[in-house]
Amino acid sequence: MAGAAPHDLEADAEIRGDTLGKEAPKKRLVAENFITEIIDRDLEEGRYPGVVTRFPPEPNGYLHIGHAKSICLNFGLAHDYGGLCTLRFDDTNPETEDPEFVESIVADVRWLGFEPAQVRFASDYFDRFYACAVQLVKDGLAYVDSVSEDEMRELRGTTTQPGRPSPYRDRSVAENLDLLERMRAGEFANGAHVLRAKIDLAHPNFKLRDPVLYRIVNAPHYRTGDAWHIYPMYDFAHPLEDFIEGVTHSLCTLEFENNRAVYDWLLEALRGKVGFPAAPRPYQYEFARFNMTYTVLSKRKLIGLVKGGHVRGWDDPRMPTLSGFRRRGVTPEAIRTFFTERIGVAKTNSRADIGLLEATIRDDLNYRAPRVMAVLDPLKVVVTNLPEGHTEPLSVPYWPHDVPKEGARTVPFGRELYIERSDFQEHPERGFRRLSPGAKVRLRHAYVIRCDEVIKDDEGAVTELRCTYEPDSFGKAPSEGVKGVIHWVAAAGAVPAEFRLYERLFSVPNPEEGEGSYVQHLTPDSLVVKRGVVEPSVRDDPADTRYQFERQGYFWRDPVDSRPDALVFNRIIGLSVTPSPRASARPEARYKAEATAKPAPLQTEPQDPAARLSGAAREAFERYLTLGANREEAAALAKDAALGAFFEAAQRAQPSPQLASWVVSEVARLVKEGSAARLTPGALAELVAFVDDGTLSARLGKEVLAEMAATGQSAAQLVEQRGLKQVSSAEALRPIVEAVLAEHPDKIGAYRGGKVGLLGFFVGQVMRKTGGKANPQQAQALLKEALAGGAQNP
Numbered sequence: 001m002a003g004a005a006p007h008d009l010e011a012d013a014e015i016r017g018d019t020l021g022k023e024a025p026k027k028r029l030v031a032e033n034f035i036t037e038i039i040d041r042d043l044e045e046g047r048y049p050g051v052v053t054r055f056p057p058e059p060n061g062y063l064h065i066g067h068a069k070s071i072c073l074n075f076g077l078a079h080d081y082g083g084l085c086t087l088r089f090d091d092t093n094p095e096t097e098d099p100e101f102v103e104s105i106v107a108d109v110r111w112l113g114f115e116p117a118q119v120r121f122a123s124d125y126f127d128r129f130y131a132c133a134v135q136l137v138k139d140g141l142a143y144v145d146s147v148s149e150d151e152m153r154e155l156r157g158t159t160t161q162p163g164r165p166s167p168y169r170d171r172s173v174a175e176n177l178d179l180l181e182r183m184r185a186g187e188f189a190n191g192a193h194v195l196r197a198k199i200d201l202a203h204p205n206f207k208l209r210d211p212v213l214y215r216i217v218n219a220p221h222y223r224t225g226d227a228w229h230i231y232p233m234y235d236f237a238h239p240l241e242d243f244i245e246g247v248t249h250s251l252c253t254l255e256f257e258n259n260r261a262v263y264d265w266l267l268e269a270l271r272g273k274v275g276f277p278a279a280p281r282p283y284q285y286e287f288a289r290f291n292m293t294y295t296v297l298s299k300r301k302l303i304g305l306v307k308g309g310h311v312r313g314w315d316d317p318r319m320p321t322l323s324g325f326r327r328r329g330v331t332p333e334a335i336r337t338f339f340t341e342r343i344g345v346a347k348t349n350s351r352a353d354i355g356l357l358e359a360t361i362r363d364d365l366n367y368r369a370p371r372v373m374a375v376l377d378p379l380k381v382v383v384t385n386l387p388e389g390h391t392e393p394l395s396v397p398y399w400p401h402d403v404p405k406e407g408a409r410t411v412p413f414g415r416e417l418y419i420e421r422s423d424f425q426e427h428p429e430r431g432f433r434r435l436s437p438g439a440k441v442r443l444r445h446a447y448v449i450r451c452d453e454v455i456k457d458d459e460g461a462v463t464e465l466r467c468t469y470e471p472d473s474f475g476k477a478p479s480e481g482v483k484g485v486i487h488w489v490a491a492a493g494a495v496p497a498e499f500r501l502y503e504r505l506f507s508v509p510n511p512e513e514g515e516g517s518y519v520q521h522l523t524p525d526s527l528v529v530k531r532g533v534v535e536p537s538v539r540d541d542p543a544d545t546r547y548q549f550e551r552q553g554y555f556w557r558d559p560v561d562s563r564p565d566a567l568v569f570n571r572i573i574g575l576s577v578t579p580s581p582r583a584s585a586r587p588e589a590r591y592k593a594e595a596t597a598k599p600a601p602l603q604t605e606p607q608d609p610a611a612r613l614s615g616a617a618r619e620a621f622e623r624y625l626t627l628g629a630n631r632e633e634a635a636a637l638a639k640d641a642a643l644g645a646f647f648e649a650a651q652r653a654q655p656s657p658q659l660a661s662w663v664v665s666e667v668a669r670l671v672k673e674g675s676a677a678r679l680t681p682g683a684l685a686e687l688v689a690f691v692d693d694g695t696l697s698a699r700l701g702k703e704v705l706a707e708m709a710a711t712g713q714s715a716a717q718l719v720e721q722r723g724l725k726q727v728s729s730a731e732a733l734r735p736i737v738e739a740v741l742a743e744h745p746d747k748i749g750a751y752r753g754g755k756v757g758l759l760g761f762f763v764g765q766v767m768r769k770t771g772g773k774a775n776p777q778q779a780q781a782l783l784k785e786a787l788a789g790g791a792q793n794p
Helices: 009-019 034-044 065-080 099-111 122-138 149-155 173-185 234-244 260-270 299-307 322-328 332-342 354-366 536-540 615-626 631-638 641-653 659-673 681-692 698-711 715-722 730-743 745-752 758-769 776-787
Strands: 052-055 084-089 118-121 142-145 194-197 212-216 230-232 249-253 283-287 290-292 350-352 378-383 391-397 408-414 416-420 440-443 448-456 462-470 482-486 495-502 527-534 547-549 553-557 567-573
Touching (some): 034 065, 034 283, 052 249, 065 084, 065 249, 065 332, 084 122, 122 142, 122 173, 122 234, 142 173, 212 234, 234 260, 260 283, 322 332, 322 567, 350 354, 354 553, 408 416, 615 641, 631 641, 641 659, 659 681, 681 715, 730 745, 730 776, 745 776, 758 776
Parallel strands (some): 084 118, 249 283, 290 350, 440 482, 495 567
Antiparallel strands (some): 142 194, 212 230, 391 408, 440 448, 495 527, 547 553, 553 567
């Protein structure tokens, strides 16, 4: 992307002047809430001529469903008050941002149905930011600090101790300006200096204890190239961007509540200076962020799902990204309805039930999806009292009686049909109301048939049913003995198709809760692929048509993989949350409908990560398997020759079954960040050996790896220097465990009374007492042993 063009502030003002004050629309997109009350009061008192909001994502990943709440709120308020909303990219971290993410975010906002009044970038304002920094230095309100990050953290004090001044806090204005200019010119290494605000080292809000405003980052920016070597922190850039763009109400989620103090301090310090007006200025307000059950919305964890090969990319239909919802087939109207009508704007964080979103999606699709028939797991039926080649066209409605729409299509009925394999049982269980030997069912929209004969193969598997139909049963009330109604597709004209059945990605309501990694809670069968047939009426429909496949769920054609000669349908959502009679009682299985039951192995396409590998890559994949990588890791290494070579060299240096995981996850991340140049395969192998033998925990191992990459030091050197050796022996840990339990007798009683989740609390206390050096598995084992005893103080 080309460098940033000069920013025209006067043009911005003209845009705002032409837009603000226009009559607001009658239909509101945002229900009344505490923010609308603030806006109503501000407009009534004449604080602002109109409403200006902004949606400010950082382009370091794809937007997820949580971002949709902010989009709907900010663009919705601008719509409701006749104002404007800017899409602004907070691109102040050159090491993590990419034009790919910019393009995806613009596409997501527009897909949701919102058109930004303008698209802006923080990088448009880098010169203005710098001028503000200079002004603060001249006013004695900012200084260049040269202490290390650890020293700065120590000098900030604690909740009971005020901060202490840095030895560089009283540098002269001239020295600060000189250092700041040299920082900008790229004379210093990363971390050598920072620019800090000079506020209040004793303030109870740590954000005001001289926050960092600028840091050195010697990395090219995707828009400005190598023009800058210093980049503003969020707390510096955010309020200035709002002031520049004339934002009136700056809406953030609750985690930024403490940052508001810096926001206000900075704008008060600069109002009437550096081209800013004395009034009005923006004000920040916080609302509860969006969280949802069976979902993770941490960008870091979503990146982990993608890079770890747990999903097929950012737009995998199981992902909570907007691109994932879009590819799955969810409509933007459903997302907007969910946030504007069913999820309010509150001041307290909570977790929304994913079932509410699913119900909203169903309600939306019910009135837009025509009904057609598809058989996902076909079993052949031959109607023996019809002649060979017989085909009868039936006129079948698209819509049920409760949907006030008209329309019909022609469906062929003939001698050979397909029904769902699950709609037949040779030895029907109690309550089964579909086809079995001697039983009758009605074919949906067609005739009654009776099963007369079951054909099996040499292994005893049912391959075909021989049935007779009742010619006079069409359009009439069911005759005696008809057990139920099933769907079907005639073999004549049937269109082969692949059906991708998606379920919730996680099997527990809160995947981030408890011990272990969130990936341990991934649903094993969150994607099941079947191959079946669909009625021929779909051939000529537009590619974006959503359907209700009767008794199966809502589907549409996958926009990436489906082709006219090889249709692929994604299940958007099932028809209901009613569990199968045979469904497990586990929480993760309660919502599964019978149609989503796990199919027999022959009907399931395995998700083989190496399916598309060939030639040298396939050979490498097989070799990596012999070296200890699992299939997902081996496939990732085979797709990246450099990573694969690094892995093999590390295994030669010091073999470990964990090396593949470290290379695929940690080394790959360092490579992408451009910080892996000093890391050698032998150095990684030494580090992983320390993790394997318990010298380091995995968490500390990752910290050491980052420092190894930054400094070029070995793992052994860093472990020795920082005293990081893990405490693993039972003899060393047992007295610490006993001390922790002695300090919390009330929690021992609660644990033994059934609150077993307190085990995590006790492990955390042991980790705290050992400075994070205790082996958590050993600590947990000793705690369980002690807590299993009867004494109150083991």
